[in-house]
Amino acid sequence: MADHELILRSARVIDARNGIDEVCDVGISGGRVTAVGPGLTGSAEREEDLTGRAVVPGIVDLHVHLSPWLGGRAGHSMLALAGVTTALDMSGPIEGVVEIARDHGAGLNIACINYVRPGHTVRSTEPGADELRDLLAQSLKAGAIGLKLLGGHFPMAPEAAARTIALAAAEGAYIAFHAGTLATGSHIEGMLEACDLAAGHPLHLAHINSYTRGLVRPPMAEGEEALAALQAHPAIISESYLSPINATSAGCSDGLPESHQTRACLRMGGFAPTEEGLAAAIAAGWGMANVERPAGVVLESGPEAVAYWRARGTRIGVSFRVNPSEPRLRLATARGPAGGFVIDALATDGGGIPRNVIVTMGLALVRLEAWSMTDFVRKACDAPARALGLDAKGHLGVGADADVTVLDLGRGVPVMAMVAGEAIMREGVVLGRGSRLVTTPAGAAAARAAGIPGPVVAPGTMLRRAAMGG
Ligand SMILES: [Zn+2]
Missing domain, CATH: 2.30.40.10 (Urease, subunit C, domain 1)
Incomplete structure (x- = not known):
């Protein structure tokens, strides 16, 4: 031997x-x-x-989409092609993510957090403690490692967001927040509110760069506010991404985009925040439909893209060029007084959204000497693995x-x-098949039943970050 x-x-x-x-x-x-x-x-x-x-070490993307409503089936292959070996689906629903991982996997480790979405996984915008506890228990049992607050898209009352974060802390589950509540929105004020709602509990605050688009104050001023807030809230773990485009749901009902984020993007481009406004935006090129092709998802605009969106009952993703470059670069490279990164991880918000640029854009920062290779590995491998409680990665x-x-x-x-x-x-060339679902002990049976068992993380070991000075 x-x-x-x-x-x-x-x-x-x-x-x-x-x-x-x-x-x-x-x-x-x-x-x-x-x-x-x-x-x-x-x-x-x-x-x-x-x-x-x-x-x-295998690249860990702490923010991707691999679900039926966002990202879809092509995401696993797209991640493998981008050099990613482990990824966190940031919305669920867990059942759909498991089905896609089972049927369209490319050999990656996949974790999922299940969304808290009024009218879908909770009844109202003010779910109580018992309803949230039931949702968390069901989510863990189905294989998720925790919950995602989708405030920017589907806001809840601030108290309900705070309750969810406190519950996750008590149960040692993963909890992430796309900032925004009924009182704020998906912008810098929503992010500052989210820091307060965390009340010192561990929290993954998603895609910091998306709160610095200049909706309230100039983008760079918002960037500095975001950095100061993170330094003042050391229990919050965070990521940002480097792509110029965002992605959100193009789903409409009753003539309106369901996602508040989509409506905000339409306003930013000078379009009406309605279904017809979205059609006009996709036709004109401001909105880029996420179109599934055999080789992966691509961005398309124009009349044919509008037809594609309509043919799928509006149930696709759409992207807008809304991320100004200056705060993106500042947030990715900002360091605290002791030299550590203020924002823990470089993520993409990619997966099935065509912006899996950790390697290509991260190595561009290395070429610019904004980062050393060790910095790249810290942000793309070490910190995100630590956040997931995956000590062996x-x-x-x-x-x-x-x-x-x-x-x-x-x-x-x-x-x-x-x-x-x-x-x-x-x-x-993608060679991997199947998936390894990262679960807690509560979800291990579901992962085995789906034929995608993976690493098991203990409650309470997730959302740890290296000290900001380290
Ligand atoms: Zn996302």
């Missing part, structure tokens, strides 16, 4: 948690890292010569899961992704 099943040879290995940035080898057996160092000796069943490449220490992303730093692209030592993507 060989000493290693696989040795990755002669790559530049970057592992922020273990302080490694050097050309060396990585030994892998049984889906785990067994050795890291220069010139590994011993026999191997297989070797990969990665001379000239960079090896980083986000680094390449001995015993870590052999999830690896291989990068071509010259071209700034991912060339291979591995999960548990098996390639799920190689040179633009």
Whole structure:
């Protein structure tokens, strides 16, 4: 028997948690890292010569969409092609996410948080403690790791948002918030409100850059306010993304876009916040329909895109170019007084939305010398794995899961992704099948029943962040 099943040879290995940035080898057996160092000796069943490449821990995207209403079936392959090995679906519904993961997986680890949506998973905009507790229990049992407050799209009363956050803290469940309530909106005031509603409990505050679009004050002023608020609320873990486009629901009922976010985007482009306004925006190019093609989801505008949207009963995603560049860059690179990043993770809000740019845009920041490669790994691998409570991911220490992303730093692209030592993507070809659903113990049976068992995280171990100074 060989000493290693696989040795990755002669790559530049970057592992922020273990302080490694050097050309060396990585030994892998049984889906785990067994050795890291220069010139590994011993026999191997297989070797990969990665001379000239960079090896980083598998990329963890803390904000994606892989659900029937947002993202859809193509998201798994799109993530694998982007070099991502683990991702958090940020809305559910958990049942639809599990079905898609079962039928359209590309070998990734997938976690899901289930939305708290009035009229869908809760009855009203003011769900009480018992109703929320039932929803959380059902969600965990179905395989989710917690809940998502979709305030920016489907707002609730501020007290209901605060109740949900406190409940998740008491149960040790994951909780994320797209800021906004009936009292505010999806903008900087909503974000500041969300920091207060968290009341010191752990919370994942989603896509910070989306609150700095200049809806209330100039974008850069809002960016600085957002950074100051995060520094004043150290229990809040956060991510931002670098894509210029957003994505939201194009679903309409009674002549209106159901999502408040969609209405706000229409107003920003000078269109009426109605179904007809959305049709006009897609026809004119301000709205970009998320169109599912065989190779993945693409953005399309014009009359044919309007017809596609109508043919699907308006139930697709739509994107708008609403993210100004200056706060995006400032938020991604901002550091606290002790040198640590204010915003923990680089995410994408991608998945089935065509903006899976962690590697391409993250490495652009490295080329600009805004980040070192260690910074890239901290934000794209280490911090998000820690947030999910996945101690064996986000680094390449001995015993870590052999999830690896291989990068071509010259071209700034991912060339291979591995999960548990098996390639799920190689040179633009998706090889992975199935999924590994990240669950809590309450959801392990549901994951097994769906044929997609994955890592089990203990309640209370999620939403941990490295100290801002670290
Ligand atoms: Zn999202």
